[in-house]
Amino acid sequence: MKKILVMSDSHGDYEIVKDIRDRYKDKVDLLFHNGDSELLATDKLWQDFLVVGGNVDFAGFKDEQLLELGPDIIWQIHGHRYEINFGLEQLYAAAQKKKATIVLFGHLHRISCKKHQGILFLNPGSITHPRGVIQEKSYAILDLDEKIIKIQYYNRYHQPLKKLHFEFWREESQV
Numbered sequence: 001m002k003k004i005l006v007m008s009d010s011h012g013d014y015e016i017v018k019d020i021r022d023r024y025k026d027k028v029d030l031l032f033h034n035g036d037s038e039l040l041a042t043d044k045l046w047q048d049f050l051v052v053g054g055n056v057d058f059a060g061f062k063d064e065q066l067l068e069l070g071p072d073i074i075w076q077i078h079g080h081r082y083e084i085n086f087g088l089e090q091l092y093a094a095a096q097k098k099k100a101t102i103v104l105f106g107h108l109h110r111i112s113c114k115k116h117q118g119i120l121f122l123n124p125g126s127i128t129h130p131r132g133v134i135q136e137k138s139y140a141i142l143d144l145d146e147k148i149i150k151i152q153y154y155n156r157y158h159q160p161l162k163k164l165h166f167e168f169w170r171e172e173s174q175v
């Protein structure tokens with residue numbers, strides 16, 4: 001079983017990225033930052049993260065990355081190139097082409113966690129500037145179990161957000 005932490009859109013807040021790194025580095029398998037950190041791509045903090053660039057980031061970041069983790073293929077992307085302000089259709093289509101099982105994105109500053117055609121799409125929200133209905137500065141921790149994926153959102157003071165817990169059973173494996 002793997003455990004990953006996902007954050008995004010910290011927009012210049014160095015301390016919270018460092019805080020999360022220091023707190024979780026030895027507690028999770030991987031740390032993801034989905035872009036718009038507004039930190040330099042050469043910052044040493046990124047040695048401990050899988051990070052991609054967002055629309056307001058400096059040059060030097062990867063645009064996206066695809067990685068295998070146990071049974072999952074994780075596609076990490078900021079999302080601004082897929083017109084996600086107008087809906088996730090373009091992102092859905094691209095995720096299918098890449099055969100991703102989990103898509104980690106950002107950009108919208110809105111918590112969202114849903115399964116679409118067997119693919120889990122997760123936006124951790126923004127750790128500094130939440131937008132929309134859920135006004136929480138947030139990040140997410142995913143437990144990637146063999147049979148179930150559990151997601152818990154936390155606020156920036158590291159308290160679990162009670163209503164923001166999700167569980168998705170994996171599809172029955174095809175014989």
Ligand SMILES: [Mn+2]
Pocket residue numbers: 009036054107108109
């Ligand atoms: Mn942003």
